[in-house]
Structures are given as structure tokens and as C-alpha cells.
Amino acid sequence: QKEVEQDPGPLSVPEGAIVSLNCTYSNSAFQYFMWYRQYSRKGPELLMYTYSSGNKEDGRFTAQVDKSSKYISLFIRDSQPSDSATYLCAKRGNNRLAFGKGNQVVVIP
Amino acid sequence: EAQVTQNPRYLITVTGKKLTVTCSQNMNHEYMSWYRQDPGLGLRQIYYSMNVEVTDKGDVPEGYKVSRKEKRNFPLILESPSPNQTSLYFCASSFWQSTEAFFGQGTRLTVV
Numbered sequence: 001q002k003e004v005e006q007d008p009g010p011l012s013v014p015e016g017a018i019v020s021l022n023c024t025y026s027n028s029a030f031q032y033f034m035w036y037r038q039y040s041r042k043g044p045e046l047l048m049y050t051y052s053s054g055n056k057e058d059g060r061f062t063a064q065v066d067k068s069s070k071y072i073s074l075f076i077r078d079s080q081p082s083d084s085a086t087y088l089c090a091k092r093g094n095n096r097l098a099f100g101k102g103n104q105v106v107v108i109p
Numbered sequence: 110e111a112q113v114t115q116n117p118r119y120l121i122t123v124t125g126k127k128l129t130v131t132c133s134q135n136m137n138h139e140y141m142s143w144y145r146q147d148p149g150l151g152l153r154q155i156y157y158s159m160n161v162e163v164t165d166k167g168d169v170p171e172g173y174k175v176s177r178k179e180k181r182n183f184p185l186i187l188e189s190p191s192p193n194q195t196s197l198y199f200c201a202s203s204f205w206q207s208t209e210a211f212f213g214q215g216t217r218l219t220v221v
Contacts, residue, residue: 008149032208043113043199043212044152088152095159096167097142097203097210101151 003027004072006089006100015109019076023089023100026070033065034090035074038102044088048074079107111136115200115213122190122220130185130216132200139205141183142167143175145196146215152199158183159205190220 006023013019025033032051036044048063050056050072056063064073072089084107089100113134122128134141142157144167154167158177172194174186183202187194197217203210 006151008151032206034208041215043201043215044210045212046209049208092206092208095165096154096157097201098154099144099152101149 003096003098004089004091004100006102008101008103010104010106012106012108013079015079015081015107017079017107019074019079019083019105019107021074021087021089021103021105023072024070025072025091027093032092033063033072034092035061035063035072036088036090036099038086038088040085044099047087076105079105081107081109083107111211113200113202113211113213115198115216117216118214119217120219122218124191124220125189128187128190128218130187130198130200130218132183132185132202132213133181134183134200134202134211135181136202136211137180138202138211139180140207140210141177141200141202142210143173143183143185144199144201145169145194146199147196155185155198190218192220194218195220 034049035047037047038044053067060077062075086102088102143155144152156175158164200213201210
């Protein structure tokens with residue numbers, strides 16, 4: 001079983017909509033959960049990270065971890081065309097940084 | 110400027126011809142790793158290194174070699190490339206157990 005599971009389906013939304021992305025993880029030993037953003041033809045860059053259960057907000061972005069159900073979520077409010085990118089969930093543990101497959105998000109003006 | 114530099118950015122080669130993709134970072138990071146990214150499969154870790162002379166296999170190490178003789182450099186070696194190694198490769202570095210990994214620009218490799 002993969003350490004982080006992310007349904008890699010693309011997602012198209014109109015500008016201003018809320019984007020909701022989810023991942024599940026399998027190993028409770030992992031403590032840090034991250035979201036990376038990857039623009040076309042670029043390497044991934046860290047967007048947000050969380051350590052424990054609960055929400056963390058940064059502007060229009062909210063990262064949420066539910067350790068009881070092993071769910072990681074990312075919400076983007078008031079989405080903008082500049083948010084169009086691939087979003088990858090990740091977690092660090094056991095000397096490894098493991099990534100989900102990523103969701104390509106397209107925000108249509 | 111803090112960065113991870115990969116070379117080359119693009120490479121087309123033939124089956125069986127040994128090649129090396131270089132990776133260098135200037136942030137004094139202990140941890141470095143290589144990933145390949147394929148459509149529908151995401152980022153998969155090939156090898157990682159926790160420090161000089163310390164390397165270990167990731168999820169997909171077959172057909173690859175690495176070395177870590179210096180802290181800043183972590184080259185990826187394909188001794189006998191095959192078409193199934195056609196992919197987009199990323200090198201990344203970070204401080205040990207940091208939440209933030211810094212990625213290079215990527216190397217697009219095509220093996221014909």
C-alpha cells in the first residue's frame with residue numbers, strides 16, 4: 001500500500017470557486033503533512049505544511065489534517081487563474097519524503 | 110541565490126549509452142533525493158541520501174545508481190538506459206527532517 005494516496009484526476013473550476021483536494025495516508029508514524037504546488041515545466045514548491053490534526057490557514061489556502069480518518073485536505077477559496085497548477089500532497093517520515101500522484105487544477109476565467 | 114541546479118535540462122539518448130545527470134545545491138542541505146515523474150504515477154523516489162557517503166534506495170531504484178562524495182552534489186547515473194526510463198527527473202534537497210524540500214528545474218530524458 002502506498003504511503004500517500006491521491007486520486008490523480010484533473011479538476012476544472014470557474015474563477016472564484018472553492019477548490020477541494022484530498023489525500024489519504026496509511027502510516028500513522030508520519031507526522032508532517034505538506035502540500036506542494038507545481039506549475040507547468042517547473043519543479044514542485046512547498047505551499048503549506050501542517051503538523052497535527054486541525055486546520056492551518058494561509059490567505060486563501062487552508063490545509064486540514066484528520067488523523068482519526070487519515071485524511072489530508074487542501075481548500076482554495078476564491079480561486080484565481082494563477083492557481084492553475086498541479087497540487088501534490090506529501091508526508092515526511094521514516095527518512096523519506098513521499099508524494100501523492102497530484103491533482104491538476106485548472107481555474108477558468 | 111539558494112537553488113538546486115540540474116544538468117542537462119533536456120537529453121535524448123540511445124538505449125545502452127551510459128549517462129549522468131548532475132545535481133548541485135548551495136544550501137548546505139544534508140538530505141538529497143532523486144525523483145522521476147510520469148503521467149498518472151506522480152513523483153516516485155529513486156534514491157535518497159541523508160549525508161555524504163550515505164545513500165539508500167527509494168521506491169524505484171532499479172536501473173539507477175547514485176553517489177554522494179560531496180555534500181553539495183548528488184549525481185544520478187544510468188549505466189545502461191532503456192526506453193522505460195524515459196521520464197521527467199527531479200533532484201531535491203532539504204535539511205534533515207525539514208518540511209520544505211527544494212527542487213531543481215527538472216531533466217527531461219528520452220531514451221530511444
